[in-house]
Amino acid sequence: MESVILIKYGELSTKKDNINFFLRQLKENILFALSDLDASVTYDLGRMFIHTKEHFDEVIKRVKNVFGIHEMNIGYIIASTNFDEIKKEVLSLLKEKEFTTFKVESKRANKKLDTTSIELSRNLGAYLLKNMSGLKVDVKSPEVLVNVEYRLKNTLVYFEKIKGLGGYPVGTLGKGMLMLSGGIDSPVAGYLTMKRGVKIEAIYFESPPHTSMEAKNKVISLARKLALYNNDLILHVVNFTEIQEAIYKNIPHEYLITIMRRMMYRISAILASKRNAKILINGESIGQVASQTLTSMSAINETVSIPVIRPLACFDKLDIIDIAKSIDTYKTSILPFEDCCTIFVPKHPVINPSKEKCHEYEELIPYKDLIYEAIKTHEVKKITAKEDNDEFKDLL
């Protein structure tokens, strides 16, 4: 009998035609999460198995961050389909546990069996009652649920369920470019998009010396938290200083943010296309700030033709904060380093910007040259989840 970690796919199993594509990617992502451990992955008949001699706790802790897994179990593969042998093996497994109430649940992947699942459960239940004293069946809330799956060449037994994150394996739905600031919202937007199977790269606009090294390190730290779900993460750091200063000097201040965001969108769209990313992703939420009214979003969005996905468009801030806490980005996001938007915030930003005025004002600066330069000089960093994750340990 071999102990394995059993992976169940949940929502993935609805992908009938291209399930193999999803499973190959899931296997790859699991192996990536375990790359410094000695482990292998196999799959068949709707189940995936991790074979390893490493500590199961450590393996499960890592695999818990892989999208596309509905549930995990510590399972036992009995290399037999003979019911008498199976009964004995299950008994030996249960003898190591302390409990009084139990229930057996059976599944037949081997449809050739002429016994029904209910009969199999009853037979095994009766055998256990006979061979272990003091046991009782409780069908509603048993202390131990004995799951037995009768397969073609072997039999699978498992007890406790460990919940996975769900979603689709990262990489199965292509690539997206996340606009990642140091705030609370954009890391959450990135997380939710990765959960739908989209692999992300991120882009951060910095404005040194108006923004500090700490602000940049904060974004790197957030990128590292996201890398955990993304098999590493490529971060593009774009120097935005000249563009921002040109806007600040030449354009009426109520339009600063609108024009600045139009420039960010343009640069993000160009980098997305260079990197073969099919969407932009950002943390905008309807109504949250002046640049997130519907008129503002429309005036900003017209600069690009790539789809812009806003996973948080309809979320309340408190719900966003709950997710930020659950993925451990919140404490980093609220560190008090200015990002480039907060420094150049005007007293009265326009709430309903006109597109015509945007066009008129943009003629006042050589924005195409500035954008070209910003892209040409941008810095690319590969961020891995495994490096030291304690940039701010004194502050957190």
Ligand code: ATP
């Ligand atoms: P966040 O909490 O994510 O910073 P926010 O509520 O502060 O968002 P804005 O500053 O208006 O809102 O930014 C909206 C979105 O634009 C952000 O969620 C992010 O996706 C993107 N963004 C803003 N600033 C930057 C930046 N410096 N670099 C990259 N993306 C940015």
Ligand code: MG
């Ligand atoms: Mg922000």
